[in-house]
Amino acid sequence: MTTTLADSPFLQAARGGTPSHTPVWFMRQAGRSLPEYRAVREGVAMLDSCFRPELVVEITMQPVRRHGVDAAIFFSDIVVPLKAIGVDLDIVPGTGPVVAEPIRSADQLAQLRDIEPDDVEPIAESVRGLVDELGSTPLIGFAGAPFTLASYLIEGGPSRDHRRTKQLMYAEPELWHALAGRLAAIAGQFLRVQVENGASAVQLFDSWAGALSLADYRRFVLPHSQAALSALDGLDVPRIHFGVGTGELLGAMGEAGVDVVGVDWRVPLDEAVKRIGPGKAVQGNLDPTTLFAPTEVVEREAARVIEAGRTAPGHVFNLGHGVLPDTDPDALTRLVDFVHGYDAR
Amino acid sequence: MTTTLADSPFLQAARGGTPSHTPVWFMRQAGRSLPEYRAVREGVAMLDSCFRPELVVEITMQPVRRHGVDAAIFFSDIVVPLKAIGVDLDIVPGTGPVVAEPIRSADQLAQLRDIEPDDVEPIAESVRGLVDELGSTPLIGFAGAPFTLASYLIEGGPSRDHRRTKQLMYAEPELWHALAGRLAAIAGQFLRVQVENGASAVQLFDSWAGALSLADYRRFVLPHSQAALSALDGLDVPRIHFGVGTGELLGAMGEAGVDVVGVDWRVPLDEAVKRIGPGKAVQGNLDPTTLFAPTEVVEREAARVIEAGRTAPGHVFNLGHGVLPDTDPDALTRLVDFVHGYDAR
Numbered sequence: 066m067t068t069t070l071a072d073s074p075f076l077q078a079a080r081g082g083t084p085s086h087t088p089v090w091f092m093r094q095a096g097r098s099l100p101e102y103r104a105v106r107e108g109v110a111m112l113d114s115c116f117r118p119e120l121v122v123e124i125t126m127q128p129v130r131r132h133g134v135d136a137a138i139f140f141s142d143i144v145v146p147l148k149a150i151g152v153d154l155d156i157v158p159g160t161g162p163v164v165a166e167p168i169r170s171a172d173q174l175a176q177l178r179d180i181e182p183d184d185v186e187p188i189a190e191s192v193r194g195l196v197d198e199l200g201s202t203p204l205i206g207f208a209g210a211p212f213t214l215a216s217y218l219i220e221g222g223p224s225r226d227h228r229r230t231k232q233l234m235y236a237e238p239e240l241w242h243a244l245a246g247r248l249a250a251i252a253g254q255f256l257r258v259q260v261e262n263g264a265s266a267v268q269l270f271d272s273w274a275g276a277l278s279l280a281d282y283r284r285f286v287l288p289h290s291q292a293a294l295s296a297l298d299g300l301d302v303p304r305i306h307f308g309v310g311t312g313e314l315l316g317a318m319g320e321a322g323v324d325v326v327g328v329d330w331r332v333p334l335d336e337a338v339k340r341i342g343p344g345k346a347v348q349g350n351l352d353p354t355t356l357f358a359p360t361e362v363v364e365r366e367a368a369r370v371i372e373a374g375r376t377a378p379g380h381v382f383n384l385g386h387g388v389l390p391d392t393d394p395d396a397l398t399r400l401v402d403f404v405h406g407y408d409a410r
Numbered sequence: 411m412t413t414t415l416a417d418s419p420f421l422q423a424a425r426g427g428t429p430s431h432t433p434v435w436f437m438r439q440a441g442r443s444l445p446e447y448r449a450v451r452e453g454v455a456m457l458d459s460c461f462r463p464e465l466v467v468e469i470t471m472q473p474v475r476r477h478g479v480d481a482a483i484f485f486s487d488i489v490v491p492l493k494a495i496g497v498d499l500d501i502v503p504g505t506g507p508v509v510a511e512p513i514r515s516a517d518q519l520a521q522l523r524d525i526e527p528d529d530v531e532p533i534a535e536s537v538r539g540l541v542d543e544l545g546s547t548p549l550i551g552f553a554g555a556p557f558t559l560a561s562y563l564i565e566g567g568p569s570r571d572h573r574r575t576k577q578l579m580y581a582e583p584e585l586w587h588a589l590a591g592r593l594a595a596i597a598g599q600f601l602r603v604q605v606e607n608g609a610s611a612v613q614l615f616d617s618w619a620g621a622l623s624l625a626d627y628r629r630f631v632l633p634h635s636q637a638a639l640s641a642l643d644g645l646d647v648p649r650i651h652f653g654v655g656t657g658e659l660l661g662a663m664g665e666a667g668v669d670v671v672g673v674d675w676r677v678p679l680d681e682a683v684k685r686i687g688p689g690k691a692v693q694g695n696l697d698p699t700t701l702f703a704p705t706e707v708v709e710r711e712a713a714r715v716i717e718a719g720r721t722a723p724g725h726v727f728n729l730g731h732g733v734l735p736d737t738d739p740d741a742l743t744r745l746v747d748f749v750h751g752y753d754a755r
Contacts, residue, residue: 228699228734235703275655278675278697310620312657313676330623331658352623354573358580389573 068201070265075135075203079266079303079325081346081378087371088135089404090205091397092307093387094128095140098394101127111156115145121191126198131394132401136203136266136381137195139259141188143209143270144217146255149184152176152218160222167221169233171240177247180254188255189262196263203266205305206259210271211248211289218244227276234285245289253296260300268305268327269294274318275310275329282314287321294322305348309386315340330385334373346379353384356396363396364403371407413546415610420480420548424611424648424670426691426723432716433480434749435550436742437652438732439473440485443739446472456501460490466536471543476739477746481548481611481726482540484604486533488554488615489562491600494529497521497563505567512566514578516585522592525599533600534607541608548611550650551604555616556593556634558653563589572621579630590634598641605645613650613672614639619663620655620674627659632666639667650693654731660685675730679718691724698729701741708741709748716752 074084114120124140144162153165216230234241256267307327319341328337330352374380382404419429459465469485489507498510561575579586601612652672664671664686673682675697719725727749
């Protein structure tokens with residue numbers, strides 16, 4: 066059976082259809098769980114690797130080759146678009162992104178300029194190379210959402226409580242909206258360059274949105290996520306939106322101009338479908354720690370996820386968060402086989 | 411107006427009544443936000459301080475004196491009962507509890523013996539001293555719930571993903587239940603000694619329960635939290651149960667044999683009341699980061715919390731998580747005054 070890109074199971078499900086098998090990919094499938102990833106990253110700093118097309122192509126392809134997943138996720142990092150426009154930041158192993166000068170005042174916003182084509186030529190080249198290699202397997206473009214980007218910039222690095230970010234929202238709402246508005250433009254431009262060079266879908270990743278109440282999310286975040294995704298208006302690609310711990314926000318996230326809402330493992334997919342409302346596909350949501358359990362437990366839980374996903378008009382199987390670094394890659398391959406074989410049983 | 415302990419606003423609300431004003435206390439009110447706390451803790455290790463009655467009394471009293479809160483929370487740490495029975499662990503500043511030998515096999519369970527009176531004599535003495543000083547202000551006893559204790563013991567320290575804990579649940583359910591059962595007995599004994607020496611209520615704190623799906627919570631955790639709280643059967647004290655990020659679990663947590671369900675800031679109290687079901691009081695739930703905002707924002711948000719709390723049969727005002735260490739103590743005092751004056755406006 067030959068499959069074209071357009072009727073790939075992933076794209077069918079993301080558009081709300083029912084393909085011949087449930088498509089599956091894994092957040093962070095390209096990463097530390099794979100020995101071949103650790104080998105090619107040896108001695109290369111994370112951010113450097115994201116700007117070297119031959120590495121981005123290799124790393125993005127590794128899980129597609131190994132596991133036979135239904136989609137590739139563009140290997141990048143949430144802060145790559147900020148690095149691309151010259152923000153002084155680095156990714157510190159064991160810590161995460163660290164910003165040299167946190168942004169907390171209006172006069173610091175000027176550095177958040179629009180992305181110019183030259184800034185992201187390595188990204189564009191990587192995408193083109195990938196699309197050539199991938200053939201009928203879709204490539205998902207990737208960007209961090211404005212709230213998560215803002216939290217890194219305001220806090221200066223990862224934060225458990227996002228205290229300064231919320232403080233800025235509450236105390237200086239105009240500055241907040243100006244900052245988030247700039248980040249929405251940048252995230253949108255970063256997604257658009259991926260799609261224009263051949264990505265077939267995008268995922269806007271709001272890692273930290275789950276720290277917000279629904280009221281704060283609607284007031285301070287949703288308009289900017291909508292703006293970021295609206296950069297893709299006129300380009301015919303499905304848009305996925307995901308955050309961790311967002312059970313209270315699923316309905317609002319579904320209003321961001323998305324086709325697919327990603328769900329973490331805390332909310333069963335059939336319950337998520339009720340919260341998201343009609344017409345949206347779902348993505349998720351096996352607890353990533355399940356992969357450390359015996360195979361029969363993994364398969365029992367995966368079956369539960371698939372069955373719950375049938376209540377949605379389209380289900381893309383995934384974990385409920387990224388692959389944990391210690392995960393046995395063989396457990397991931399077995400899970401792909403199980404999901405692919407489930408409907409034929 | 412003289413108030414007796416029994417008709418203190420906190421106890422009235424916790425029992426589902428409507429006192430003359432909304433009672434308020436803060437999780438972690440005794441702690442690093444107060445300069446007088448930092449002064450008395452100078453040079454004293456955290457776990458040492460928990461076993462020195464004169465320090466426990468002083469630290470527990472500090473926020474009662476300063477803020478005029480409606481209840482004292484016993485100053486302790488989740489791992490104190492484990493330390494009391496001789497488990498080799500310490501609290502490392504900046505990290506949290508670190509267990510010398512993580513517990514991952516059946517033959518390690520023997521060290522989790524019952525608490526004997528001698529183990530907790532400093533705890534009992536602290537409680538008696540506090541009850542004398544507090545007069546008509548109730549003291550809330552405190553213990554960590556079995557799941558959270560188990561996670562520290564299995565992981566060996568704080569964990570973001572609780573991977574080994576879940577692995578043990580899924581792969582060795584009998585060992586899990588044996589371990590959690592031992593911890594339920596210990597947590598129950600630790601609560602009981604506080605109540606027998608004069609505490610007027612208890613809070614069972616399940617810091618990490620929000621990492622679990624509802625199905626896993628019901629299967630692996632709820633029976634053990636129930637067992638811990640059942641140690642108080644026959645003692646007429648209200649029982650509060652709280653965890654962070656537990657929006658999906660509120661109904662189940664309400665089934666643990668509790669009078670009050672604590673709610674984090676992600677779920678509005680009126681929505682929480684629907685999930686918890688009839689007959690339970692609620693506690694919460696102002697986002698602790700709000701205290702870094704201007705006073706008018708704090709008061710607007712606090713008013714929203716109070717109004718939403720009116721849908722419950724009893725509301726104890728609190729934050730939706732612990733006081734952040736950098737919080738301005740004056741902001742807490744102002745918030746207490748605002749909550750106390752709200753109903754009289």
